[in-house]
Amino acid sequence: MNSKLLDSVFCPSDLRMLKEKDLRQLADELREALIRTVSTTGGHLGAGLGVVELTVALHYVFDTPRDRLIWDVSHQCYPHKMLTERRDRIGTIRQGGGLSGFTKRTESPYDAFGAAHASTALSAGLGMAVARDLRQQTHHIVCVVGDGAMSGGMAYEAMNNAGAHGRRLIIILNDNQMSIAPAVGALSNYLARIRDADLTAAEVLSQIAAPLRAEMQRSEARARRMLGNATLFDDLGLRYVGPVDGHDIDTLVPVLRSLKEYSEGPILLHAKTVKGKGYAPAESSADRYHGVSRFDVETGKQLKPEARAPSYTKVFANSLIEQARKDPEIVAITAAMPSGTGLDAFEKEFPDRMFDVGIAEQHAVTFAAGLAAEGMKPFAAIYSTFLQRAYDQVVHDVAIQRLPVRFAIDRAGLVGADGATHAGSFDLTYLGCLPGFVIMAAADEAELVHMVATAVAIDDRPSAFRYPRGEGVGVPLPERGVPLEIGKGRIVREGMKAAILSLGGRLSECLAAADELAGDGLAITVADARFAKPLDTELVLRLADEHACLLTIEEGAIGGFSAQVMQCLAESGLLESGLVVRSMVLPDRFIDQDKPAAMYEKAGLDRRAIVRKVRDMISHLPASHRSRPARLRPIRTEPRRTLVS
Ligand SMILES: Cc1ncc(C[n+]2csc(CCOP(=O)(O)OP(=O)(O)O)c2C)c(N)n1
Secondary structure, three states, X not given: OOOHHHHOOOOHXXXXXXXXXXXXXXXXXXXXXXXXHHHHHOEEOHHHHXXXXXXXXXXXXXXXXXXXXXXXXXXXXXXXXXXXXXXXXXXXXXXXXXOXXXXXXXXXXXXXXXXXXXXXXXXXXXXXHHHHHHOOOOOOEEEEEEOOHHHOHHHHHHHHHHHXXXXXXXXXXXXXXXOOOEOOOHHHHHHHHHOOOOOOHHHHHHHHHOOOOHHHHXXXXXXXXHOOOOOHHHHOOOEEEEEEEOOOXXXXXXXXXXXXXXXOOEEEEEEEOOOOOOOHHHHOOOOOOOEEOOEOOOOOOEOOOOOOOOEHHHHHHHHHHHHHHHOOOEEEEEOOOOOOOOHHHHHHHOHHHEEEOXXXXXXXHHHHHHHHHOOOEEEEEEEHHHHXXXXXXHHHHHHOOOOOOEEEEEOOEOOHHHOHHHOEOOHHHHHHOOOOOEEEEOOOHHHHHHHHHHHXXXXXXXXXXXXXXXXXXXXXOOOOOOOOOOOOOEEEEOOOOEEEEEEOOOHHHHHHHHHHHHHOOXXXXXXXXXXXXXXXXXXXXXXXXXXXXXXEEEOOOOOOHHHHHHHHHHHHOHHHHOOEEEXXXXXXXXXXXXXXXXXXXXXXXXXXXXXXXXXXXXXXXXXXXXXXXXXXXOOOEOOOOOOOO
């Protein structure tokens, strides 16, 4: 297909020069360009395909960027980026130095609000509406929210607030009946009930033109209720209109124009869309091509690199299934991420013991606490970045009551193409300060199997185990998980002079660094702490006592594992003994998307950085220590496993 119209649109003001009758053609060209682009870059596709017409119509009717357009989650923003001065760079999306896969305020004035975590648009939009009103400005605020994102608690908190404020705010509910998986929950059932027939533009206009004043609105709501068709949104004080076909530009344009005229308060347009719209392989796939690798446009076949080892996610899910076969009290919880957490496999085997609670991490955690309070063994599988949402629930509902909720923390550390919004940087820090928690980090996939078994066995307090995104390192998997001794690490390789104490997935880089240093005649001890909490103080003190240098490394922000080690060393007085101590943590800045290897290099957490650090530490040794021999006693040394390089 040629892209004649699309080529004429660099920015929305170009778009607004087009005739209304040309918008259909523009949308077709945009959709085609989107498919071609994502086929070469990979990324989020289905959601963008579902909002092509909405994107065109919104930029046509509203005066963006003066009018603020806010995309919830914003994984559907690719067509928006292509119409807002970024089409020439769209082929760089999600790559190092390229466009972000999400809206980002620093990237463009058209990105009114940055996002990537769900359910924030209404709160941000209401804040902007208040700012506008206080400054006596007149622009519009438009929030586009998916039905999945509408299942998150913040969306209700915002509607509750917006309904009471009565300020001008335009909400487009983009209802495609999908989250990443099919949408779940009572709200989804409710939307299915009210999404019956599509209204024409004229019908929506008469809906809007109906009684406007608040009092009359109330009586209209009563009348509607009596007719059995009041909506939850009306009752919350938001004017509900629709549903309309969200792919019909001829309906969308006049309807959006009339929303612009509505001055009585918040108004919500219910638009029905199809995730993956207009691309057959996407429309017919179970996840409607939510997130894809590069693919062949003709067949839709995704080109995934061959896996060298099973993913951590899969190892976690299989281990939990294995445990659940023996223990009927094990249940699993996900907040709208059944495939991302691997729990879809658990659900297949135990349909009654897996709970997808929607995009509702806070609820997921307290729900798990309730299960634990009744003696069940809940595993809440939540990405590190999304667990941030539920921090008070972790503290107040789980930790203070010492309830044995097990947190399976996926995507711990840097995550590649999703960038800073999805990095799992903080969990070691925010969990490490909570009394009573057991916190483990898997150095490889075999360790993860044992950590799942350990978490099953910890039945008197909360526990968490973290593991990185992507494939394991290729070690053989044990036949079955065996609970680890709580709070005990292991020495993986013995050396002299310098010791590296690693927590989690950087262990293989430490071993590679040790190999390199050994080539230069420097024998390095490498230990795997396994537990960030309780800390293996015996191991820490021994490493400190028997080496002249001690380096800790973790894939987490400042304040995590290394802080616990430093505290231990400081309290023991060993810091005054001439010991050279350093820590390697994620740098104190947000790291944009890139290939994982490049991100580790930027973060200074790769083999080369470790080698540099150790050499630097040794060069800082006081002369007396340089000749100090190591006095390592071989305890708890484990044979080194074969690692896939
Ligand atoms: C707080 C949070 N939890 C989980 C996710 C992962 N996630 C990304 S998109 C998505 C589904 C969003 O569904 P919806 O809003 O309906 O948009 P659609 O993809 O269907 O267009 C989820 C669960 C997230 N971004 N934020």
